[in-house]
Structures are given as structure tokens and as C-alpha cells.
Amino acid sequence: MNPSASRIKVQPATESEGRKDYIRIQDFGFWYGAKKALDAISLDVPERRVVAFIGPSGCGKSTLLRNLNRMNDLVDGIRHEGDIQIAGRSIYDPGIEVISLRRRVGMVFQKSNPFPKSIYDNVVYALRIMGVTDRAVLDEACETSLRKAALWDEVKDRLNDSALGLSGGQMQRLCIARAIANRPEILLMDEPCSALDPIATGKIEELIHELKAQFTIVIVTHSMQQAARVSDRTAFFYLGKLIEYDTTEKIFMNPSQAQTEAYISGRFG
Amino acid sequence: MTQPAYDNSAPKGEPWVWFTSLGLIIGLTMVAGLLGLVLVNGFSVFWAPAVPTVKLSDGTVMMGQLAQRRVRPDSPASNPKYERQYQVGLRELNGASYVWVEEAKIAQEDFSSATMGLERMENGPAFVTPVAFVNASGSKVPLTKATFNDLLNEVERASEIRSELNTIQRSKIGAVNAKMESTRIDLRRAEDRGEPTADIKAQLAALDVEFNQLRALSEKVLAKNALAKIEVRDARGRDVVLPMATIVRAWLPNDMSAWDRVSLFFSRLREFLFDEPREANTEGGLMPAIFGTLVMTVFMSLLVTPFGVIAAIYLREYAKDGVILRMVRVCVNNLAGVPSIVFGVFGLGFFVYVLGGSIDQLFFSDQLKYNNNTPVFGTGGLLWCSLTLALMTLPVVIVATEEALSAVPRGMREASLAAGASKWQTIRDILLPASAPGILTGVILAMARGAGEVAPLMLVGVVKLAPTLPVDMVEPFLHFDRKFMHLGFHIYDLGFQSPDSDAARPMVFATTLLLIVLVVCLNLGAITIRNRLRARYKGASF
Numbered sequence: 001m002n003p004s005a006s007r008i009k010v011q012p013a014t015e016s017e018g019r020k021d022y023i024r025i026q027d028f029g030f031w032y033g034a035k036k037a038l039d040a041i042s043l044d045v046p047e048r049r050v051v052a053f054i055g056p057s058g059c060g061k062s063t064l065l066r067n068l069n070r071m072n073d074l075v076d077g078i079r080h081e082g083d084i085q086i087a088g089r090s091i092y093d094p095g096i097e098v099i100s101l102r103r104r105v106g107m108v109f110q111k112s113n114p115f116p117k118s119i120y121d122n123v124v125y126a127l128r129i130m131g132v133t134d135r136a137v138l139d140e141a142c143e144t145s146l147r148k149a150a151l152w153d154e155v156k157d158r159l160n161d162s163a164l165g166l167s168g169g170q171m172q173r174l175c176i177a178r179a180i181a182n183r184p185e186i187l188l189m190d191e192p193c194s195a196l197d198p199i200a201t202g203k204i205e206e207l208i209h210e211l212k213a214q215f216t217i218v219i220v221t222h223s224m225q226q227a228a229r230v231s232d233r234t235a236f237f238y239l240g241k242l243i244e245y246d247t248t249e250k251i252f253m254n255p256s257q258a259q260t261e262a263y264i265s266g267r268f269g
Numbered sequence: 270m271t272q273p274a275y276d277n278s279a280p281k282g283e284p285w286v287w288f289t290s291l292g293l294i295i296g297l298t299m300v301a302g303l304l305g306l307v308l309v310n311g312f313s314v315f316w317a318p319a320v321p322t323v324k325l326s327d328g329t330v331m332m333g334q335l336a337q338r339r340v341r342p343d344s345p346a347s348n349p350k351y352e353r354q355y356q357v358g359l360r361e362l363n364g365a366s367y368v369w370v371e372e373a374k375i376a377q378e379d380f381s382s383a384t385m386g387l388e389r390m391e392n393g394p395a396f397v398t399p400v401a402f403v404n405a406s407g408s409k410v411p412l413t414k415a416t417f418n419d420l421l422n423e424v425e426r427a428s429e430i431r432s433e434l435n436t437i438q439r440s441k442i443g444a445v446n447a448k449m450e451s452t453r454i455d456l457r458r459a460e461d462r463g464e465p466t467a468d469i470k471a472q473l474a475a476l477d478v479e480f481n482q483l484r485a486l487s488e489k490v491l492a493k494n495a496l497a498k499i500e501v502r503d504a505r506g507r508d509v510v511l512p513m514a515t516i517v518r519a520w521l522p523n524d525m526s527a528w529d530r531v532s533l534f535f536s537r538l539r540e541f542l543f544d545e546p547r548e549a550n551t552e553g554g555l556m557p558a559i560f561g562t563l564v565m566t567v568f569m570s571l572l573v574t575p576f577g578v579i580a581a582i583y584l585r586e587y588a589k590d591g592v593i594l595r596m597v598r599v600c601v602n603n604l605a606g607v608p609s610i611v612f613g614v615f616g617l618g619f620f621v622y623v624l625g626g627s628i629d630q631l632f633f634s635d636q637l638k639y640n641n642n643t644p645v646f647g648t649g650g651l652l653w654c655s656l657t658l659a660l661m662t663l664p665v666v667i668v669a670t671e672e673a674l675s676a677v678p679r680g681m682r683e684a685s686l687a688a689g690a691s692k693w694q695t696i697r698d699i700l701l702p703a704s705a706p707g708i709l710t711g712v713i714l715a716m717a718r719g720a721g722e723v724a725p726l727m728l729v730g731v732v733k734l735a736p737t738l739p740v741d742m743v744e745p746f747l748h749f750d751r752k753f754m755h756l757g758f759h760i761y762d763l764g765f766q767s768p769d770s771d772a773a774r775p776m777v778f779a780t781t782l783l784l785i786v787l788v789v790c791l792n793l794g795a796i797t798i799r800n801r802l803r804a805r806y807k808g809a810s811f
């Protein structure tokens with residue numbers, strides 16, 4: 001069986017499908033050892049929409065995000081309660097392999113982390129891991145994902161150069177290209193623009209707009225403007241609790257919680 | 270403006286700067302002194318100085334190369350008396366190659382342009398006055414400055430014949446001997462089992478014929494050198510006839526151009542590097558020892574790297590943190606501090622006797638049974654030397670690899686896992702390439718330690734003089750069971766086990782110099798590879 005075949009085909013993006021609740025987080029609590037980092041979080045992310053997580057530093061945004069692809073499994077002494085479901089199936093289901101989960105849920109980190117390999121090898125890494133060796137498939141995937149990440153024109157003549165020779169913003173876009181190369185269904189982005197200049201940030205925001213047609217995106221950001229620009233829905237966290245979760249418009253124009261309003265208007269955090 | 274109080278105090282660090290830098294200076298001076306000593310003494314072996322004819326007040330005359338000069342141990346410090354050591358050579362006539370002379374007794378010292386130096390296959394060099402030489406066709410030619418070049422040609426021709434003879438005796442006859450040996454084992458086995466032996470006997474007879482042919486050939490070649498000889502007169506006026514076949518080099522130490530001296534220097538250096546030793550290792554070349562050291566070090570690195578890297582991967586990536594892991598780490602680190610001779614004893618006891626013995630029992634039982642119990646792997650050899658040193662240097666590689674693995678940025682690891690890679694894929698594709706430079710650093714350290722180690726090797730397979738090289742053109746090309754020569758052991762053997770310690774001393778320095786150069790070269794090679802890798806994995810960032 002070719003594992004990549006099912007994911008390579010592009011899913012049609014229709015309005016009606018986008019309404020389905022794709023990620024469902026239910027009463028989710030999380031501990032690092034004895035420290036409770038998340039407390040009874042419940043929220044749903046619709047398919048092919050962008051959800052922004054905002055909140056002051058240390059409130060647990062990254063923790064929740066890193067639970068969606070079980071990256072937190074790497075940390076010793078963690079514990080969770082409640083459940084997270086993706087497409088109707090619990091990610092903690094013993095029948096689900098963490099590896100296949102991570103293939104479906106791509107991740108872009110706050111600090112860009114390209115491998116010390118060529119640009120090409122970076123982009124097709126996930127495909128190679130899955131056992132794809134057909135050069136044509138790899139070439140095609142490399143070009144499409146680099147184009148989607150708005151990096152193709154800048155690097156198309158130097159695909160075999162080391163990725164470490166790129167600029168910071170290019171590296172971050174390369175990491176995005178790498179994360180979408182194997183067509184995951186969900187893309188998690190943890191402050192993807194925190195190290196970037198306004199132009200690169202703009203490019204990545206544009207990119208998020210485009211990617212929305214195919215991927216469900218969860219983005220953590222410290223920039224209110226960015227959350228307002230790119231997301232359909234926004235979740236506000238405070239001290240490990242989900243304070244408010246609604247359409248972005250509502251959160252920014254007319255929040256129902258006083259804490260949310262205070263945070264958005266910059267009065268704390 | 271007033272200065273704050275703390276600004277008024279004198280700088281406090283100064284004395285410590287001096288103190289610490291003094292430590293560094295002392296250390297560096299000692300290293301530089303050591304290298305300088307080795308360099309000067311090592312290179313002087315190849316240099317041909319002028320050779321005086323020394324007349325003593327008691328009337329004795331001698332000719333020789335000044336070897337050293339020192340204060341006589343019995344002379345008062347206020348009025349030191351010196352004595353000199355001359356290398357006079359011609360051991361068969363003079364009894365000893367080196368003679369001590371009190372400086373006060375030297376009546377006259379002159380440098381006759383006729384004096385000739387001869388390097389010989391045995392009994393040390395000779396410093397003589399030339400008379401005549403007989404060439405290969407038997408005609409006698411007076412030996413003067415004008416005919417000296419003809420003599421050199423004769424010497425050259427004789428040495429070609431010598432090397433031809435050497436090829437026949439060492440390689441061809443050696444190969445026939447080895448074949449005879451194994452055929453005899455076959456014969457004994459066949460007889461023992463009551464199998465037909467006619468075939469084997471025929472083979473043996475054929476080999477015997479071949480052997481006799483080769484012997485006849487070698488005698489014929491030898492005969493080509495029978496006529497040529499040199500007639501000379503020594504310092505005391507004795508006439509001496511030296512067969513041309515025994516002469517390695519001839520030169521006129523007091524009448525040669527600077528260019529000749531330099532080319533003599535390089536000719537000797539080349540012999541030192543590429544030829545085999547003679548005269549109980551005190552002269553000739555070191556090729557077998559250089560080769561043995563290199564091969565052993567390379568095998569050791571090939572053995573230690575995979576073991577060390579695999580062990581480190583397990584320790585760093587898979588093993589659960591806990592008391593046991595911490596204890597294993599402590600043990601590994603302590604292993605690095607165990608004296609090397611302990612590894613030698615272990616190698617002898619376990620590798621040679623237990624492992625080698627069992628290998629012999631299992632795979633070479635015939636050899637044991639029909640060849641007077643001569644062990645194959647059950648005795649010291651290249652394999653056991655490499656394994657013993659690999660074991661000794663294992664901690665270095667483990668520690669370096671662990672360090673390199675943990676130095677890989679967490680982000681890289683997470684990126685790989687987030688892309689859906691398994692742990693093993695992450696290790697193979699990301700962690701190992703990224704830590705390759707660090708691993709190589711460990712291997713470099715291991716090589717540096719292994720190449721210079723002598724004590725354990727003496728127990729598990731290094732010998733003073735090995736008839737064969739561990740790698741050659743005879744199947745199976747790589748002879749892991751063979752004993753071999755090693756530069757470090759060579760130094761020890763020359764310096765402390767040699768019957769003629771005066772003759773050996775210059776070679777000790779030259780060999781030491783060579784060992785240092787070899788280790789430096791090995792390290793430079795590895796460092797170059799590491800820097801290449803580093804450049805690949807460390808681009809510009811941000």
C-alpha cells in the first residue's frame with residue numbers, strides 16, 4: 001500500500017464541509033508533573049477554518065497546541081484528562097499510532113528549525129520518511145509546497161544548497177513548506193511570525209489565507225492584529241483556562257467577558 | 270565630579286593574570302623543548318657531517334664521525350674536562366663502533382679530502398681511505414675522486430642485485446614455503462584419516478621442484494655480485510677488502526658539495542621511511558613499523574566507532590534515566606582512566622586465550638592437530654591488538670557521541686518527530702548526521718591515544734621484527750592473525766633492548782619524531798574530514 005496516495009489528492013473545499021467540527025477538545029486538562037497547565041478546556045475547531053489562540057505568556061497556548069499532535073509526549077511526567085478528537089476519533093485511542101497522527105497534523109514551530117540538509121531534502125523530508133522514493137512525486141511535492149509557502153521563486157535555482165544559508169524569514173517559510181509537503185489535514189502554527197520582519201509576516205499571513213482552502217489551521221499568536229487579520233475564530237486563554245471562544249469578529253468587537261476585553265484593549269498581559 | 274569609591278581600588282586581577290600565564294608558558298616551553306630535542310636529534314641521523322682523522326697524543330689514529338661531547342663525570346665543576354665520542358665503525362676490526370676519547374689527549378685533528386664513508390649491511394659504517402675497487406666484470410680500478418662516480422654506479426648495481434635477490438627469497442620462496450606448509454598439513458590429515466595421499470604427495474613434489482629452482486635462481490643472482498669489491502685502508506693503515514654486496518652507500522664526507530650532502534640526507538630519509546630495518550633494527554628503514562602502526566590504528570578506529578556510537582545512542586536516546594543509567598555512565602567514564610596495561614592483560618586473557626583459542630578450536634582444528642599445535646588466532650595478532658585498543662578507547666567515543674547527540678538542537682529533533690518520523694528515523698536521518706563532527710572529534714581523540722599506545726600491544730601481538738606485513742598481496746590480503754611491528758614498540762625496543770645502545774640512540778630519536786609526525790598526520794586527516802562535515806552542517810543562521 002502506498003501510504004501517501006490517499007493524502008496526495010486535493011480535497012475540494014466547499015462551504016458546507018467547512019462547517020463540520022473537525023477538532024473537538026472536551027474537558028481537557030493537562031499536567032506537567034504536579035503543575036497543572038490546562039484546566040477543563042473545551043473547544044471545537046471547524047474544518048478548513050483558521051482558529052487563533054491568544055492569551056498572556058504562560059497561559060498554556062503552546063501546551064494545548066502541542067497536545068494536538070501529541071508532541072508533549074516527549075516530556076517526562078505528563079498527565080492529561082478529558083479527550084481530544086480529530087475527525088471523530090480520539091487521538092489517545094490506543095489504535096492510533098502517534099506517527100500516523102503526526103503525519104496528519106503538521107506543525108510549524110516558533111523558532112524556525114530547518115534540518116542541516118539541502119532545501120530540497122528539507123521539503124521532502126516527511127515524504128521520504130513515509131517511504132516515497134519516486135523522484136517525480138518528490139519533485140512535484142517540493143515545487144507545490146514551496147510555491148504555497150511563497151518561497152519557490154526565491155529558491156528555485158538553489159534547491160540543492162544548504163537550508164542553513166537562507167535568511168530567517170526564508171527559513172520559517174521553508175519550515176511551513178516542509179510541514180505541508182505531505183498534505184496534512186491540520187496545520188499547527190506556534191507563533192510562526194515572532195522572529196520575522198513585517199514583510200515576511202505579511203507573506204506568511206497571505207499564505208495562511210491561501211492554505212485555509214485545504215487545511216484546518218490552528219495558530220498561536222501574540223499579535224492581536226494578526227489574530228484579527230487571519231483567523232475566523234479566536235480563543236482567549238488565561239492561566240490555563242479557556243476564557244472565551246467565539247468568532248474573531250465578536251471577540252474583537254464585542255467580547256462577552258471582561259477579561260477578554262481587558263486583554264484585547266491592552267490593559268493587561 | 271567625584272569618583273565613586275569602588276573606582277579607586279587598584280585592579281585586582283593582575284597577579285593572577287601573570288600567575289596563570291606563567292603556567293601556560295612553562296607548559297609550552299616544555300613541549301617546545303621536547304619537540305626541538307626530538308627534531309634536532311631525529312634529523313641528525315640522516316645528516317652526513319665532515320669526518321676528522323684524529324691523532325691522539327699516545328700515537329693512536331682513528332677516523333670517525335663525532336657523535337657526542339660531554340663533561341667527564343670525574344672532572345671538577347670549576348675546571349670541566351670534556352670527552353668526545355666518535356663513531357669509528359668497522360665493528361669487525363675495531364671491536365666497537367663507538368669510542369670515547371678525552372679531549373685533552375687529542376693531538377691533531379684534520380679533515381682529509383680522501384676520507385670515504387661507507388654504509389654497510391652489517392657491522393656498522395666504515396670510515397676509511399679508499400684504495401681501489403673491483404667492478405662486476407672483475408677489472409680493478411684505482412679509487413680516486415675521478416673514479417668515485419663509477420664506484421657509486423657499482424654500489425647502485427650491487428644494491429639492485431640485492432633487491433632482486435630479496436624478491437626471490439622473501440616473496441617467491443616465502444610463498445612456496447607457505448604453500449608447502451599447508452600441503453604438509455593436508456598430507457598429515459589425509460594420512461591420519463586414511464585417505465588417498467598420492468595427489469598431495471605429487472603436489473608436494475612439484476612444490477619441491479619449484480623450491481629448488483628458485484634456490485638455484487637465487488644462487489645465480491647472488492653470483493653476479495661475487496667479483497665486485499672495494500679495497501680500502503683504515504685509519505691504522507690496515508688493508509681491508511669489502512665485498513660490494515655489503516655496501517649500501519658510499520660518500521666522501523670531507524669533499525662533497527652542499528647539494529650532495531642534501532641529497533644524501535634525503536636518500537637516507539627515503540630509506541628510513543620506505544625500506545625494511547637491518548642490523549637488529551638500528552639501521553635501515555621503518556616501513557613495516559609505520560605500516561603496522563597505520564593499519565592497526567585504522568582497524569582500531571573502524572572497530573571503536575560503530576561500537577561507541579551504538580552504545581552512545583542507546584545510552585542517550587533509548588535508555589530510561591535512572592540509577593542504573595547513571596551507574597553505567599560512571600563506569601564508562603572510569604573505564605577511560607584504567608591504565609592501558611590492564612587492557613593488555615585483559616586482551617591477552619580474554620581475546621587471545623579465550624576468544625582466539627575458541628576460534629582455533631572451531632575453525633582451525635586441523636591446523637592445530639596437524640601443525641604441532643601452532644595457534645592461528647590463539648596468539649597475539651593484529652585483530653587482538655585492534656580490539657584491545659578499541660576497547661581501551663571506547664569510553665572516549667561514547668562520551669563524545671553522547672555529548673554530540675545532546676548538543677543537537679531540540680528544535681531539529683522536534684521538527685523531525687512532528688513530520689511523522691519514528692525515533693529511529695530521527696536518529697538516523699537527523700541526529701547522527703548533525704552530530705557527525707562531534708563523533709569524529711571523539712574518534713580523533715581515540716586515534717591519538719591508540720596510535721601512541723605501546724604497553725598493551727606488547728602483550729597482544731606486537732613484535733620486534735615481523736617477517737611479513739599484516740596486509741599484502743597473498744590471499745586473503747588482510748591477515749588479522751599476523752603479528753606486526755609498531756613504532757611505539759620499536760622505540761622501546763631500540764632504546765632499551767638493543768645490544769648496541771650507542772648505535773641505537775639516534776634511531777630512537779628519529780623513530781620518535783616519526784611517531785609524532787604519524788599521529789599528527791592521522792589527526793590532521795580526521796580533523797580535515799570533521800571540518801568538512803562541520804561546514805556542511807553549520808551554515809549561516811539568521
Ligand SMILES: Nc1ncnc2c1ncn2[C@@H]1O[C@H](COP(=O)(O)OP(=O)(O)OP(=O)(O)O)[C@@H](O)[C@H]1O
Pocket residue numbers: 032035037055056057058059060061062063064075
Ligand atoms: N516542558 C515543560 N515542563 C514543565 N512545565 C512546562 C513545560 N512547558 C511549559 N510548562 C509550563 O506550562 C505553562 C504553560 O506553558 P506554555 O508554553 O503552554 O505557555 P504559552 O501560553 O505558550 O506561553 P508563551 O506565550 O510565552 O509561549 C507555563 O507555566 C510553563 O511554565
Ligand SMILES: [Mg+2]
Pocket residue numbers: 061062063190
Ligand atoms: Mg508558547
